[in-house]
Amino acid sequence: xxxxxxxxxxxxxxxxxxxxxxxxxxxxxxxxxxxxxxxxxxxxxxxxxxxxxxxxxxxxxxxxxxxxxxxxxxxxxxxxxxxxxxxxxxxxxxxxxxxxxxxxxxxxxxxxxxxxxxxxxxxxxxxxxxxxxxxxxxxxxxxxxxxxxxxxxxxxxxxxxxxxxxxxxxxxxxxxxxxxxxxxxxxxxxxxxxxxxxxxxxxxxxxxxxxxxxxxxxxxxxxxxxxxxxxxxxxxxxxxxxxxxxxxxxxxxxxxxxxxxxxxxxxxxxxxxxxxxxxxxxxxxxxxxxxxxxxxxxxxxxxxxxxxxxxxxxxxxxxxxxxxxxxxxxxxxxxxxxxxxxxxxxxxxxxxxxxxxxxxxxxxxxxxxxxxxxxxxxxxxxx
Ligand code: PLP
Numbered sequence: 001x002x003x004x005x006x007x008x009x010x011x012x013x014x015x016x017x018x019x020x021x022x023x024x025x026x027x028x029x030x031x032x033x034x035x036x037x038x039x040x041x042x043x044x045x046x047x048x049x050x051x052x053x054x055x056x057x058x059x060x061x062x063x064x065x066x067x068x069x070x071x072x073x074x075x076x077x078x079x080x081x082x083x084x085x086x087x088x089x090x091x092x093x094x095x096x097x098x099x100x101x102x103x104x105x106x107x108x109x110x111x112x113x114x115x116x117x118x119x120x121x122x123x124x125x126x127x128x129x130x131x132x133x134x135x136x137x138x139x140x141x142x143x144x145x146x147x148x149x150x151x152x153x154x155x156x157x158x159x160x161x162x163x164x165x166x167x168x169x170x171x172x173x174x175x176x177x178x179x180x181x182x183x184x185x186x187x188x189x190x191x192x193x194x195x196x197x198x199x200x201x202x203x204x205x206x207x208x209x210x211x212x213x214x215x216x217x218x219x220x221x222x223x224x225x226x227x228x229x230x231x232x233x234x235x236x237x238x239x240x241x242x243x244x245x246x247x248x249x250x251x252x253x254x255x256x257x258x259x260x261x262x263x264x265x266x267x268x269x270x271x272x273x274x275x276x277x278x279x280x281x282x283x284x285x286x287x288x289x290x291x292x293x294x295x296x297x298x299x300x301x302x303x304x305x306x307x308x309x310x311x312x313x314x315x316x317x318x319x320x321x322x323x324x325x326x327x328x329x330x331x332x333x334x335x336x337x338x339x340x341x342x343x344x345x346x347x348x349x350x351x352x353x354x355x356x357x358x359x360x361x362x363x364x365x366x367x368x369x370x371x372x373x374x375x376x377x378x379x380x381x382x383x
Contacts, residue, residue, distance in 0.1 A: 006352030013201035048244020055251040057184030069175040069196030073099035083216035087139035122284040123152030138168040150283030151292030160189035179250030202246025206239035271364040
């Protein structure tokens with residue numbers, strides 16, 4: 001198997017699964033219990049919190065564990081909007097993950113004023129439009145750090161300056177950047193930031209929200225006193241322990257992994273561009289998480305390409321995993337100006353820690369022939 005869908009999810013790191021299975025076997029205590037096995041579980045959670053905080057440049061008191069990147073996004077947006085009822089405007093972008101877009105639509109149904117700022121043909125946010133949309137009534141601006149479909153990396157520093165000028169808070173969805181590029185939440189200047197375990201070789205069903213000290217925020221889930229009364233529910237202890245380990249490994253390996261993976265991505269990009277005709281590269285050349293490559297294979301249906309690659313054991317995506325089972329064209333590709341036909345011919349390759357140079361060579365050997373054959377079939381069926 002050649003797995004090139006690492007933006008959808010990642011294979012768990014063996015060191016993480018080993019840590020989790022030992023934890024599951026030996027530590028069943030409830031972290032809220034005061035006797036030793038409870039306290040041990042609590043300590044393990046706090047160690048994980050420390051690891052995640054270290055990776056973000058945050059204080060451990062600024063990390064709240066959640067059940068997913070999606071929950072972290074919902075929590076940040078709804079939590080701030082509810083905490084600041086006197087400000088009823090929310091600003092986001094047109095290319096956010098559904099976790100943000102659908103939360104924005106929910107706010108609209110509640111009667112809040114919501115703006116979706118447009119992006120240019122590379123997927124970069126239009127800062128002039130953002131400046132127009134942010135007002136003194138804006139409670140929160142939420143713009144993703146990097147896009148999951150095309151990798152576009154947004155200028156968070158500029159976004160923060162624009163928002164702070166009107167005293168608005170800033171949230172960023174960093175699910176696709178944490179562990180992949182180096183950043184520090186305080187240098188970035190954001191108030192809230194979402195991350196997820198399964199994108200960094202950790203378990204699914206666990207995420208975290210960074211909340212800068214003093215940020216007004218109300219809980220999304222009410223109940224017990226877990227997570228400083230900000231996220232009720234008995235903790236997913238093994239998941240959190242696994243996430244913490246994955247975060248620690250990602251932080252330690254970041255520089256080395258990034259260099260190797262960017263080189264592989266570059267080989268794949270150049271190889272496709274030189275061996276496959278009639279393609280369109282989607283996304284910015286430079287301001288991008290370079291392990292994300294999105295190409296339109298013009299005149300083809302992406303699904304046919306995906307299935308043909310899958311018969312060779314090569315797994316890619318036709319867009320974001322969340323829209324895979326829907327007929328709708330990707331809202332991201334639509335926002336950067338692709339026609340529905342171009343959008344429907346788009347394939348995302350996303351490279352990760354367990355990919356090798358051999359994988360890239362195999363893809364570059366198989367892909368040109370697959371595309372050529374599919375084009376012959378589709379032009380034959382049109383005759
Ligand atoms: N935000 C982005 C940018 C993502 O890519 C994803 C997952 O695809 C999410 C949020 C949702 O994360 P989770 O799968 O942990 O809910």
